[in-house]
Amino acid sequence: MTSTDVPRTAATAGAGRHETAQRLLDSSAMLSYDPATEVDWETPLDKNFHGASPEWSTLYGTSYWAEMSTEQQKELTRQEAASVASTGIWFEMILQQMVLRDFYAKDPTDPAFQWALTEIADECRHSIMFARGAEKLGAPPYRPRRLAVELGRVFKATAGGEAAYAAILVAEEVLDVMQRDWMRDERVVPFVRTINNIHVVEESRHMKFAREETREQLEGAGFVRRRINALVIAIASYFIVSSMINRDVYKNAGLDTKRALREAKANEHHKAMMRSSCAGLMEFLGSCGLLTRPALVFYKRANLI
Numbered sequence: 310m311t312s313t314d315v316p317r318t319a320a321t322a323g324a325g326r327h328e329t330a331q332r333l334l335d336s337s338a339m340l341s342y343d344p345a346t347e348v349d350w351e352t353p354l355d356k357n358f359h360g361a362s363p364e365w366s367t368l369y370g371t372s373y374w375a376e377m378s379t380e381q382q383k384e385l386t387r388q389e390a391a392s393v394a395s396t397g398i399w400f401e402m403i404l405q406q407m408v409l410r411d412f413y414a415k416d417p418t419d420p421a422f423q424w425a426l427t428e429i430a431d432e433c434r435h436s437i438m439f440a441r442g443a444e445k446l447g448a449p450p451y452r453p454r455r456l457a458v459e460l461g462r463v464f465k466a467t468a469g470g471e472a473a474y475a476a477i478l479v480a481e482e483v484l485d486v487m488q489r490d491w492m493r494d495e496r497v498v499p500f501v502r503t504i505n506n507i508h509v510v511e512e513s514r515h516m517k518f519a520r521e522e523t524r525e526q527l528e529g530a531g532f533v534r535r536r537i538n539a540l541v542i543a544i545a546s547y548f549i550v551s552s553m554i555n556r557d558v559y560k561n562a563g564l565d566t567k568r569a570l571r572e573a574k575a576n577e578h579h580k581a582m583m584r585s586s587c588a589g590l591m592e593f594l595g596s597c598g599l600l601t602r603p604a605l606v607f608y609k610r611a612n613l614i
């Protein structure tokens with residue numbers, strides 16, 4: 310707890326949760342999207358556009374980037390955007406299962422219960438939207454590497470409490486910062502901008518809920534549980550972030566995978582983009598006491614701090 314937080318009893322925390330969930334439900338009723346009708350799925354892909362803001366490319370700023378033709382750079386950002394969307398689907402499936410398990414057999418009249426189902430419904434629409442978007446970008450199915458898939462399988466079946474909600478928050482925040490840039494960027498293909506706009510609007514509610522739940526769940530956590538989950542969240546974050554860009558994007562953009570991977574790995578520009586965009590998230594995790602020394606090792610490895 311930070312010095313600015315008002316000490317909360319179980320009763321006031323419950324009331325806060327109730328109010329937050331009700332506000333989120335009201336907001337969702339006022340502004341939600343149906344990607345099936347909102348996104349322009351009909352117009353064929355215009356290859357004059359990028360798939361993402363070039364500054365977010367893992368190769369932007371490298372000597373390889375400088376050697377690439379504009380067409381190649383655009384193809385790369387389209388493949389990278391498709392990879393991010395595909396990783397989004399992977400994580401949204403993990404998330405839906407964790408939230409569904411968390412609310413199993415709880416009070417259905419509680420706004421938090423109804424909000425949880427609303428969020429799951431949002432994610433279900435998002436995943437279909439990302440799937441169609443990646444396909445339209447001309448990308449093959451990108452899936453995380455085997456180890457991430459198998460660890461995700463265990464995590465989605467077992468994680469609960471703050472471990473689940475803080476991991477959800479990390480994934481949503483990391484996507485959010487990129488997508489806020491892409492949705493405003495006129496160099497990005499219009500249908501991708503719409504997809505990102507929809508996602509940013511709906512995820513801002515999810516992030517509020519994830520923050521609230523993380524704080525709430527931590528209130529009952531003792532020292533040992535807090536330390537263990539701080540590390541679990543950091544490891545989950547590392548796998549989420551390192552799965553964002555599939556290594557095959559380079560080959561599919563007509564590049565030399567080995568050289569691209571080498572230069573992407575050493576790309577200080579991209580690392581700085583990640584760090585600066587995750588500053589608010591890290592501050593939040595710090596205020597929850599989740600930035601323990603072992604956890605920091607993984608956040609640093611993921612270039613989040």
Ligand SMILES: [Fe+2]
Binds near residue numbers: 401431432508512
């Ligand atoms: Fe989503």
Ligand SMILES: [Fe+2]
Binds near residue numbers: 432481512515
């Ligand atoms: Fe979400």
